[in-house]
Amino acid sequence: MSSNNRLTTSWGAPVGDNQNSITAGSRGPTLIQDVHLLEKLAHFNRERVPERVVHAKGAGAHGYFEVTNDLTAYTKASFLSEVGKMTPMFIRFSTVAGELGSADTVRDPRGFAVKFYTDEGNYDLVGNNTPVFFIRDAIKFPDFIHTQKRHPQTHLKNPNAVWDFWSLSPESLHQVTILMSDRGIPATLRHMHGFGSHTFKWVNAQGEAVWVKYHFKTNQGVKNLDVDLAAKIAGENPDYHTEDLFNAIDKGDFPSWTLYVQIMPLDDANTYRFDPFDVTKVWSQKDYPLIEVGQMVLNRNPDNYFAEVEQATFSPGSFVPGIEASPDKMLQGRLFAYSDAHRYRVGANHNALPINRPHSPVNTYQRDGAMRFDGNGGGSAYYEPNSLGGPAQGGSQQKIAPFEVSGEADSVAYDHDDHYRQAGDLFRLLRADEKERLIRNIVGAMKPVESDEIKLRQIAHFYKADPAYGQGVADGLGLSVTGMSSK
Template structure:
């Protein structure tokens, strides 16, 4: 809980009582304002500094607190303590977000949704930073800044440009699967409560015996999937830009606590090398027929933040926040995020962001030798700030949080290893063929409406060709729809 301000006299930031908060001090009636009016100066200076840099991506967000409850025995696969027993509960904070929009953008837009969960475990905070889609547009973090630049405002026009979006997607065929997701029926969730969440990446689980398993997380909404059509979203975004944030807050206020059933897919480590496609490729899913999801828990949100800035805007999530028994995989997108997220928050919120109430561990104490910097609260007192020391300071455990993975070869800018079915189009085609005729029609309509805005024919045709390579009917129908719109 955040600390509450008690009733009593209004004071300055330093605690001195304020005599007049309505009139600034002047040189006589109607005269110029005096610089000695320190309350005025303090208020204006603080007001000028109230904002911190917004997130470059996932700027627009909402969040809530809740609990995660274990419902199955997963100790054969991981030694993480917060997963160690059926019925065990862990406090969580979950932040939802859109990806491309800025802090003032509307909620009801066609965009992936962030699904970031902070587990306040007894072994430290575990952050699972995912989306509402099981895949992503690219498979290597070196392409991420370029991708996001195409989604953000053009440096000349100041607007998102269809030319930029489709030029990049057309030249990056690996995006075909995620684009099919995004422009299908689930591209605009009706609310944050009515969508699934995914860890998206592959992660490592390690049990007490040191055995390694690769896992994928799924959060299945218990409220049921509900989505908006493009027309419904356009209307809602104009009438109520805060629709999704408002829906989440008001549902919790009514006591209608949203929940998700948590599942994992588990792959024994030895199967990864010979699996039919690269299991660490973020543009692909693991078919459920190969690795059926196993229910492991229930996540419920039951408490709203008391201050949006302090608890949502200043909340930080980083994929490198692991706990013993859980670790990274060779997923090249995940590897890049292990650095990028922590670095973004050090820039945005400050080097001591982890000390803020929403970010600090709840079920244990952070015992590090990090000191000083902006907003340092002096919590370490006069304790020594180095390790090893002989003054009783915290020391290393000598037990790695996750198992090492073997590597070989020479350094270089290598693409990921190629597996038998490592194709950029097969899963996009499979997804298309799973759709009903009505779903296909809406998908084609959504895609064609955006591609038709592209000014250069070769960019439009290159994009369409990627969908044709996923499925001939997919590309043919899309081409016809685009040409009809372009006249």
Template sequence: MSKRVLTTESGAPVADNQNSATAGVGGPLLLQDQHLLEKLARFNRERIPERVVHARGSGAYGYFEVTDDVTAYTSADFLNTVGKRTETFLRFSTVADSLGGADAVRDPRGFALKFYTEEGNYDLVGNNTPVFFIKDPIKFPDFIHSQKRDPFTGKQEPDNVWDFWAHAPEATHQVTWLMGDRGIPASYRHMNGYGSHTYQWTNEAGEAFFVKYHFKTNQGVRSLSAEQGAELAGKDANSHQTDLLQAIERGVNPSWTLHVQIMPAADAADYRFNPFDLTKVWPHSDYPLQRVGRLVLDRNPDNVFAEVEQAAFSPNNFVPGIGPSPDKMLQGRLFAYADAHRYRLGVNHTLLAVNAPKAVNGGKADNYGRDGLMASNAYGRDRKNYEPNSYDGPAETGQPLSAPLAINGHTGTHEAPLHTKDDHFFQAGELYRLMSAEEQARLVANIAGGLSQVTRDDVIEKNLAHFHAADADYGKRVEEAVRALRED
């Protein structure tokens, strides 16, 4: 067996990888040492811009298997046959902290899933909560600025966090989720995943349905208290990454059962909640969960940077039978996610192995995109770079992926006043009243622990008003707990 030869980037053999070339023994380095210069220059460029949000992530490959017939609701090919399997890649993440942050912190978790279907890649980008803090994308940059490190102090500031929430009453529902028992998952394997947004399914007959995705963990939901989370983060900042990696390596493959809520499109106009508001859920008593299939993770990435850090998910990667809804946050993300990847990874990021389609055209997209950084000219000389053309190039199908969005006679719009229970606080109060006495006590303690650190009384009062509006007991207990902590 021949010995492998170390080479430069151009393929030339490297004579010495232990010593730099110098002008005589002990002399200065020589600029002509091409291997040294190339090695240092490449090292300087190893990192790429980290994600502004969801920077700290873990991921794994697996498959999705259909267990129940949903062809009455969607024509999506990967969902058309019970028993059909589709390869997947799932990326978990924290939201607010940087790439070097700890895993076991109180924060929503990203749950981004890529299906490598026979009709192209379908990306479902969600969280481990069914709702979010805001419902309009124009507020997203401000929200994230308030949650990340302060530009002066260089750390997350309770004043900033709670001041934003004080001015965003729609956040009360998600704050109740975040500060409750599920705010710190014990591991990525022990939490649910949600599409969070409302999406549209269209069946073969062209009938439209609005859907919400629920991935229920088959390992059972397990969470950490604030004290347990702090202890674990101090012992192993990579605790969730370690757990996921080791579980799959020893063959304990985590799995989730996918359920969906299905709303006939005609129901949307007069439903008591705005069905396209990301701060709201659809109660299961109105639209029960219907089982679809099973998601299993069974293979770790070979290289975390190449596959997890460079994995690019965009909610506008749909396939026939699935499309968007008038959800304003979703509509904003249809632009923002793809644009972030073009900035971080370049316009040809879809050519990377983790992002490339696997079951279409031999594993490559077929379009007229051209040039840019890292262009590969994948189709050679026989490709005309315009459309339409006379050379049998790829052409449009004329078939929309999903039904047109028509709500209240307007395409892509929705008038919220039609919804009788469409306020910022009703569902937050419902969630509070569903909790046990012990869960309520921990929720109140978690909120008071953060809110009591805020230095402005008016910000505290605005937040207390939100909890009072959600439930009288909820507000009273939070107010008393905050007052007690501030008097200590």
């Protein structure tokens, strides 16, 4: 047998017998000196890293991004610097609320996280398949996710918590309307759009900045699942989306998306009709039309799910020169929370793993930590500044664009509290049959709620978005909305 195909221990020694433990005679007991047995059992006990708190169930693929339009007037990001430039990337799709073993075809937003391995470091665009979110301040995120998880006593999903929170958080109405519409259950991961959701800042080589939003439009067309069919598939093949993506790529049917951006001049943020950094709102495409950027194509499946999909780590704070943060309060919280989750879940050196490691050179003074598996800097300089020729800062071209800050430090809400106009506009855009399914989905989701007070409070939000919206849900639940106002 060749040495390349010989079973070894984790320390490289050949294994003579992998079928039988070392025992004292044929009936044992087993000897503690069977270190191969002990190593196998001990490693098996530690094969699982902590599950992601959100986005636990996911599927991933490799591919590339190709620039099709010159947008250097807006950003100096190197991977967008010329038409035809191609950048390798990895994407992870996911559900939000379910556990690692949950079904793919549940009603839930889908994570849409893209890692671009650019020549100036990794750029992570960590969004969803919806352009908005349920809340707009990161301080509410732990509470929101608690409502999506299991009751601490019964360990069952809790519709009372879900709708109690939403009814007391009217900013959620826009996203709730999307979630409960046909778009709440995509047919496959290939047949849905993706969005950066947040507002970001682009900066060009002259230091001029604009605000930007990202839209990935599926080239396969948008397709959604019927509620009853989705439930049937969830029972028969809970990994349906994962399987579909793998099989499509495996047979050469490579899915693709066209990336567009909306671009807003900096000063418009001060005069636009709502706060453009509020992630519960969309920008009108009449005001800021979509501009094509390039094509994303997925053409290679992972070789190992754990190594590439489970250990993949994404952070909205992984920027490259030319792309920066905005004052979006949800984004500001995510800049910290995502990388911190990975430090806990995978380890302090998660960015050194092959799936996360940049394709460009990495020169840091970070040392040590659990699972440091490279040279750890050897004997080179391990502090900065130094006079030993160690890596030095790049200067003004790599610094962020200056921006003004003002005001008193305080716990301050967004200035705009119209949570109903955009949800109502979306409702009115739907065809009659789409409205009917939306209302039926909401009624089905709210029926288990035990409190009529919670139901009526939520119905009032639907009614303010559009009276027909609120009335339809009320009728479905057998509740009266007499005296409700759309004002």
